[in-house]
Amino acid sequence: MSVPLAVSRMEETLSLDAPLRVAQSSQRDPEQAAQQLASRLLSPYLEGVLFFCSAEYDLPALAAALEAHLGGVKLCGCTTAGELGVDGYARGSxxxxxxxxxxxxxxxxxIRELxxxxxxxxxxxxxQLMEHCTHSGVAPIKGHTFAMTLLDGLSACEEQVLLTLTSVLAGIPHFGGSAGDDNRLTGTYVYGEGAFHDRAAVVLMVNTALDFEVFSTHHLRPSGEKLVVTAADCERRRVLELNAEPAALEYARLVGCAPEALGPEVFARHPLAVKLHDKTYVRAIQSVNPDLSLSFYCAVETGIVLTAMQESDLLEDLGGEIAAIADRLGPAECVLGCDCFLRRLELEQAGLATRARDFYREQRVIxxxxYGEHCSGLHLNQTFSGVYIGQYRRDH
Structure with a gap:
């Protein structure tokens, strides 16, 4: 069944007169799902639509349905490892x-060829994007513009693409996320120009007179234990050895479990990170390979030191970050976020799914x-990266 519109407090407040409108459907039929979205979103003032969808859909059929019902407006998006919707975490929507x-x-x-x-x-x-913003006349470019990137999450091209983009964005704040496929690791896609594409990316630019702030945060703290990458296959993002031992065996020793027990749930609870300029950046493990190497979601190389990280309260950390921004900008119209799927796994394993649902709904997070987050040209793991958009005021 579809998400009932009357139930969601977010949808009640993001009304037909709001500058941002949110819609969500769990209909499995692409035609019905697209119809539901269009019934909520279409208006004479609709400038563009950003969407996130489960990879379980028949993607060519969904593309055709979205173009049929939302054709005529700019439409971009990607597949997910879960949706963060009007009632918190969702799947298959x-x-x-x-x-x-x-x-x-x-x-x-x-970007068709990464x-x-x-x-x-x-x-x-x-x-081209800045020229469109200028001609639209909504607000000056400087201080009123942000960029968002969506990339194929299995392309292993994030670092190179993000670094290249950042070098020309001229200080425009930037965030984004890597597309997922419901944790299957078989195919991730971005959507643009009427179709889904792999080994591709979307660069979105938004200009607005509303107050906003791009941010990134994580709740992980160093535990003290360190692992040295003594052999790596950089091109494939594989660590072959840690501390001169087979990587999976040494990691299993560190976390205190049998090698055969390693999987996403263990990786979510026991992340590793690199330290750069007094900041820690998580390098999340993707999978264990038959040769006992470990595949990572981010770039790795021989010689780096990985620090074992320990959890603090995930929702408290994010809530503190949002509250601090609210003190500066006032109430949120919405918080548009790219949330690592390992954070979701952590909350679900800890039995905090209901608390998370209530939190995200109250904080107006969507x-x-x-499979990876982007912020200021960096490719990150196990973070929440997003933009806080301040509430619309009639005097804008």
Whole structure:
């Protein structure tokens, strides 16, 4: 069944007159799902739609249905490792956010070939997006514009693409997430120009007079134990040895479990991180390979030191970050977030799914669970990265 519209407090407050409208459907039939989204989102002022969908859908059929019912507006999105919707965490659904042109300029570009993406490509895309923002006349570019990236989460191209983009964004704040596929690790897709694409990315630029702040946070703290990567296959993001031992065996020793017990649940509870300039950046493990190497979601290389991390209260950490921004900007219209799927696993394993659902709903958080997060040109793991958008005021 679809998500009942009358139940969600977020949908009640993001009304037809709001600058942002949210819609979500759990209908398995792509045609019915697209119809439900359109009935909620379409208006004479709709500038563009950003959506996140389960990879369980028949994606070509969903693409055709979305174009049929939302055709004529700019439409981009990606597949997920779970949706963060109007009632908190969801699976098997499609979630969409509509931007009103009276409050937002919204435009995107599709990067079809990540492997050959160059500095010239990045400059061309950025110039085109900034030109659209300028012509829209919603607000000045400086201080009123942010960028969002969506990338194929199994492409292993995030670091190179994000670094290239950041070099030309000229200080425009940026965040984003890597597409997922409900934890199957078989195929992740971004959507643009009317179809789903793999080994591709979407760059979205939003300009607005509303107050906003891009941010990233995680709840993990160093435990003291360290592992040295003594052999790695950088191209495939594989660690072959830790402390001169087979990587899976040494990691299993560290966390106190049998090697055959290693899996996403263990990885979520026992993350590793690198330290750069007094900050820690998680390097999440993706899988164990038959040769006892470990595949990672982020770049790894021989010689780096990985620090074992321990959990603190995930929701308390995120709540503190949101509260601090609210003190600066006032109440939120919404918080658009890219939330690592390992954070979701951690909450579910700890029996905190209900608490998380209530928290996200109250904080007006929407978004998706990712295979990696992006912030300021960095590719991250086990974080929440997003943008806090301040409440619309009629005097804007």
């Amino acid at each position: 499609v979630l969409a956010l509509g931007f009103d042109r009276r409050a937002f300029s919204f435009d995107y570009r599709l 492997d050959t993406f160059s500095l010239l490509d990045a400059q061309r895309i950025t110039d 978004g998706f669970n990712t």
